[in-house]
Amino acid sequence: MALEIQAIKNVFGKKVLSRSTKERAVDLLVEEGLSLNRSLDVVLLPKSSYYYQPKAIDEETMNEIRRLAFRWKREGYRRIYRRLRRSGRTINHKKVYRLYCLEGLKIRTKPKRKKRNASSQQLPLPKNSNEVWSMDFVFERTIDGRKQRILTGIDHLTRENTILQAEFTFSSEKLIRYLNTLERLPRAFVLDNGTEFTSKDFQKWAEDKGIEIHFIEKGKPTQNAFIESFNGKLRDECLNLHYFKNQRELTDALRIFQKEYNDERLHSSLNYLTPSEFKRSYG
Known part of the structure; x- marks a missing residue:
């Protein structure tokens, strides 16, 4: 028990925040002499999460995101997501955002100006084209x-x-x-x-x-x-x-x-x- 307490103190002297940090903490506890199951319990990390391997990035999809981002330099991930869907690709918008940020494609946005109140003289939206x-x-x-x-x-x-x-x-x-x-x-x-x-x-x-x-x-x-x-x-x-x-x-x-x-x-x-x-x- 004394060995276990000392091992935990040695590891938790470092901040444990993210999942990747927790995984590293489990490895350190095992190195300190704790069993794997006990280490997972101490860190509060499910065994399924510890053994989970993220899916490999679809390189074809990534290349298409790069191509679209280069082609439409001022479009954000939302329009790129729509273009991917229009081309028949089944992909979640959250994944597009993750890959978009991973590649450093996020465009710089200008600070929003304070909106003025719309004028009462502004015409209503027409019902037909060429109106x-x-x-x-x-x-x-x-x-x-x-x-x-x-x-x-x-x-x-x-x-x-x-x-x-x-x-x-x-x-x-x-x-x-x-x-x-x-x-x-x-x-x-x-x-x-x-x-x-x-x-x-x-x-x-x-x-x-x-x-x-x-x-x-x-x-x-x-x-x-x-x-x-x-x-x-x-x-x-x-x-x-x-x-x-x-x-x-x-x-x-x-x-x-x-x-x-x-x-x-x-x-x-x-x-x-x-x-x-x-x-x-x-x-």
Whole structure:
């Protein structure tokens, strides 16, 4: 008994916390002269846990997680889990998270900003596609030193990226010319108070087309949340990941991003469908 007490003191002078530490404590107690069964009792570790061997990691699944994480650099484990399920793999989201963290794939998240109260002027979610679009501008500079203005547009219901066009300048005339090339237009636009949108020419064009214009309040971009969210993704997943020698390279990258965004990017707000899939399912 004295030997047993001394053995326990020798081992428990070290902190026993995790399962792996408990397993090591059992081994130390056995080395001190206790039987295996007695050592397990002292450490409060079930024999089944002591003998349990974790299943080997499915290397094929791990490779696919790596591939998806590299392909979709700004997506977290939840979307990777959804992509694995869509490809027919039977896997638990907890396992995906464990493997995701094991590989050090966890992306850095920006600190959340304090949310402002939503404005009462914000339009309700439309019932059909092409009812309400938002438009805005994003700025980018190419290696040749030219400043680029990127016109962006998003459908409020389907989240489809309907407009993505880079120009050196975007006067109201050029804006109207570009919009006239589109195959379809919405019944209403939600816009900020930029001079291109508030110009008489643009207002007249919208009136002639029968398009309603809804302006957000100055200094309240949250009233245009859909386009603000899209612009952030465009910045994070395209513009910040590349440099562009000229407008042609930028335009090529925007075309690729637009297709991937509409046809491949999963949206939690659409029940993890792509905008194209949601649009088809919605009819």
